[in-house]
Amino acid sequence: MTTTTSADTSPAVRLDGVSKSYAGSFAVHELSLDIGAGEFFSLLGPSGCGKTTSLRMIGGFTDPTDGTILLGGEDVTCLPPNQRNVNTVFQSYALFDHLSVADNVAFGLKRKGVGRKEIRERVGNMLDRVQLGSLADRKPRTLSGGQRQRVALARALVNRPQVLLLDEPLAALDLKLRRRMQVELKQIQREIGITFVFVTHDQDEALTMSDRVAVMNEGHVEQCGTPEDVYEHPASTFVASFMGTSNLVPGTYRSGSVVVADGPSLPVGSRSGVTEGSNVSLSIRPEKIWLSDFTPDMAMVNGVIRETVYSGPTTTYLIELAPGITVSVLEQNTDRSRMEDRWSGGESVEIGWKPEHCLVLDGHAGRENTAPRERV
Structure with missing residues (x-):
């Protein structure tokens, strides 16, 4: 999680x-963070997690209670x-x-x-870069x-800033336009090479644009890494649940399985660092679970379809493994015959997953490991 910089940079x-x-309550608490030159870095988290406060302290709009900003x-x-x-680019844009233009x-x-002369040249070049050259005279x-x-x-x-701060600048746009602007914003950042620090509560937005993502919760960083690292290897139950959708099943770790109280044993494979008999949570993404086309290396569990949710390109199945234990399974709608013959509520099914696609998180601390936190 540590950013490595050269000795002279x-x-x-x-x-x-x-x-x-504020009044004895921490909005941000002992945050240590390095952001590299030319990096697209996102601060991601729910409302009230401290991401906007962190951005405002970088910009000088809010004074820190303690610590140093460089x-x-x-x-x-x-x-x-x-x-x-x-x-800074604000959500409201704050245009005159x-x-x-x-x-x-x-x-x-x-x-x-x-x-x-320099203003005319720089403004013209920048408007062309953002594809607005023909609209220079518009209001x-x-x-x-x-x-x-x-x-x-x-x-x-x-203005050629060293760092550009962006406080949820796409939040007011409709979904289709927001997705297009995500791609355009990342392209502009790569072309110009300026460091972007981007605040968002939208997980898809952070995954799409960022070189690295810091997931914040209650004033501190739960995990920092590349989008792939944070999504595929969440360090805590909070990150697993906040970054997209994850099935979190509580149980006890015994001999390569998570044993659910009054329910099945869910195979996860041998896990170094996980104590036999400890309370854990099994985390597995819905798209990592199969309802067909099983392979010999998969762990298999029986369940019952409780709900089928069709959403265009995908279908989500809610499958009950035991009373009170339900997992979601996401399938792509790529085969017309399967689309016309989806499973219905009440049907018994067998589901499978590869043990290496599971994470076993500490049920008490909610973290995958207990290593000390580094500068992120």
């Missing part, structure tokens, strides 16, 4: 033991926002409706006293949501 952003408390190796903990080489983008450059109120989002992005990037 400082992280673009370093939070060292940063905390923020940008490119420089201590900026006590500097105001206008003295930090960062820009009485100014044209070009004047909105040029606003920060004019405040800095940049010459007219923001005449633009679509996606276009306004690109104006806000261009206005922030034209």
Whole structure:
């Protein structure tokens, strides 16, 4: 989870033991975080987890109670926002409706006293980069949501900040447009090479765009890693349940299986570091469970279909393994004959999974291991 930097290169952003408390209650608690230069880094978590507070402390809009904030190796903990080489794109975009698109983008450059010729060149280049060159003379109120989002992005990037902070900038867009803008935003970040720190509560958004994701909960980072690492190998029951959908089944670990009280033994294979007889939770993603096409290396369990949910490209089956123990199974609707002959409620089925696709999480701490936390 530690970001490795060369001996002569400082992280673009370093939070060292940063905390923020309000009336004795911590919004962020002892957060240590390194974000590399040119990285697309996402702070992900539910409302109230501390992600926006962390972003505001990086930007200088909120003062930390404790700890140190460094940008490119420089201590900026006590500097105001206008003295930090960062820009912020907010959810509301905060555009000036009485100014044209070009004047909105040029606003920060004019405040800095940049010459007219350079402003014209930089604004034109940036508008072309975000595909708005033909709309330079339009007013923001005449633009679509996606276009306004690109104006806000261009206005922030034209100032060439060391770090760009983005506070849920896509949240106000409809689903189809939001997905398209996710791809465009990542492409722009790669082309420009500026460090992006992105706040979101949307797991799909974080997985789609990020080089690394920090999953936050109650003011601290539960896990930090690549999208694949965080999704495929969640370090806690919170991460497993928050990152997409995961089946979490409580039980006792015995001889390579999770034994459910008054229920079946669910094979998970031998697990190093898991104590025999300990309370655990089995975590397995719905798409990792099979309802057909089994292979010899799969663990097999019997169950009963309780619900079938069709959602276009996929069908989700809720399958009861024992009273009070239900798992979801996700199947792609790729075979027309299977689509027309889906299982119905009440049918008995056999499901299977590969033991290596399971995670066994500590039932008490909720974590996969008990190793000390590193700087993330």
